[in-house]
Amino acid sequence: MAKYQKVKGTQDFFEKSILKLRYLENTMRRIAKNYGYNEIKTPIFEHTDVFVRIGDDSDIVTKEMYTFLDKGNRSITLRPEGTAAVVRSYLENKLYAKTSPMKLFYFGPMFRYERPQAGRYREFHQFGVEVFGKSTPLLDCDVIISANQIFQELGIKNYHLKINTIGDNESRKLYSEKLVEYFEEHINHLCSDCKRRINKNPLRILDCKVDGNNPIIKNAPKIHDFLNQESKDYFSEVLSILDYYQVDYIVDENLVRGLDYYTDLVFEFIIESNDELDGLAFCGGGKYANLVESFGGMDIPGIGYAIGVERLLSIVDSQDGWNDKIENDIDVLIISLDKLSKLKALEIAYLLRLHNIPTEIDYEHYTMKHQFKLADKLNPKFLIIIGEEERKNNIVSIKDNETKVEETISQEKIISYLKGKLL
Numbered sequence: 001m002a003k004y005q006k007v008k009g010t011q012d013f014f015e016k017s018i019l020k021l022r023y024l025e026n027t028m029r030r031i032a033k034n035y036g037y038n039e040i041k042t043p044i045f046e047h048t049d050v051f052v053r054i055g056d057d058s059d060i061v062t063k064e065m066y067t068f069l070d071k072g073n074r075s076i077t078l079r080p081e082g083t084a085a086v087v088r089s090y091l092e093n094k095l096y097a098k099t100s101p102m103k104l105f106y107f108g109p110m111f112r113y114e115r116p117q118a119g120r121y122r123e124f125h126q127f128g129v130e131v132f133g134k135s136t137p138l139l140d141c142d143v144i145i146s147a148n149q150i151f152q153e154l155g156i157k158n159y160h161l162k163i164n165t166i167g168d169n170e171s172r173k174l175y176s177e178k179l180v181e182y183f184e185e186h187i188n189h190l191c192s193d194c195k196r197r198i199n200k201n202p203l204r205i206l207d208c209k210v211d212g213n214n215p216i217i218k219n220a221p222k223i224h225d226f227l228n229q230e231s232k233d234y235f236s237e238v239l240s241i242l243d244y245y246q247v248d249y250i251v252d253e254n255l256v257r258g259l260d261y262y263t264d265l266v267f268e269f270i271i272e273s274n275d276e277l278d279g280l281a282f283c284g285g286g287k288y289a290n291l292v293e294s295f296g297g298m299d300i301p302g303i304g305y306a307i308g309v310e311r312l313l314s315i316v317d318s319q320d321g322w323n324d325k326i327e328n329d330i331d332v333l334i335i336s337l338d339k340l341s342k343l344k345a346l347e348i349a350y351l352l353r354l355h356n357i358p359t360e361i362d363y364e365h366y367t368m369k370h371q372f373k374l375a376d377k378l379n380p381k382f383l384i385i386i387g388e389e390e391r392k393n394n395i396v397s398i399k400d401n402e403t404k405v406e407e408t409i410s411q412e413k414i415i416s417y418l419k420g421k422l423l
């Protein structure tokens, strides 16, 4: 056993898994760019207050944050999510004075002290977008469609979009009052967390993770009976645009999402599968009318989502969806059969690498047998073979590893030969 082990709930990425992670990242970056988003990168840690703003009785803030005092006695927190930090940065850098809407995306690690299990880690990656400055059903749908396109392009099957409205501030207030009344009547049937939530944030009881199938929760009053006309109209316009674009969705009246900052629209993408991933959300988002203001900014609306990249990775794994998406990294292996040929091999490798052709050589063996073993491991597209004979005649033998066709070419022609074939 290794002397040191990784911290519980963290993962190493290497070989295939790092290629998968990067493939997902690159796909999401490309699509975000096509939709007009620009990247923002905020620090991995912030003053704790920044994250407390997302809801001082949310699960994240009460249980899941990695918080510590630094040597200057400041309370610092490893970011558990992206939105709060992006809002902080948006205001601090006066991005609101630039374009509106301001469309941003981020990618990076997040940290939450949670019980590790399938799809739940203590360090994980999120890819997310945030749009500030405009609130229209068309924009909201464009945001949802961008997430949907990511999952379509990745070839994900058997997922669905759950969507709901929790109304504007007025509707929400009325609904919250009704929920408090209702849950107080049934307080004995609630888990201890939910008991505490009744007066602080009754909506969050609907998102109970301890007992999601509790009939008391399932039969609670529904937001739709408390929506004012404006909220109703807004939501139905969103749904009709999604219909128009043939994006399938399920309206789930119990969907509220765990954070305080949402208003109106909330949504999640959920996977159906016959393993432990079943029912897991791999993307969550919504609109937030009050968040920027709660950070001391102006009354600026926002909307965003965050994708759990590890969950996405496991889903593509479980659906065998990688096919040829994760590229073989080495294009050429140079096999050399004596000491001087090894020097020549390094020289040729140097040249190929200058031309952006990923190349490997064998550093120590002189036999074909050993070097073919390495070829089996690396599975390069081409093998170049160089021995005394080739060296003396300034030629190499070059073999297409797939078709097994072998040719002899002069050393000056290697680059043009490979460039023609590798395109």
Ligand code: ATP
Pocket: 081, 112, 114, 119, 120, 121, 122, 123, 124, 125, 126, 257, 258, 281, 282, 283, 284, 285, 306, 307, 308, 309, 310, 311
């Ligand atoms: P859950 O309900 O599963 O706890 P959440 O509501 O806490 O999720 P968000 O804060 O909305 O999640 O984060 C967005 C996405 O990030 C989630 O849909 C999920 O895919 C991913 N995610 C959240 N927590 C974790 C975690 N601990 N490990 C891996 N991925 C996570």
Ligand code: MG
Pocket: 059, 258
């Ligand atoms: Mg959570």
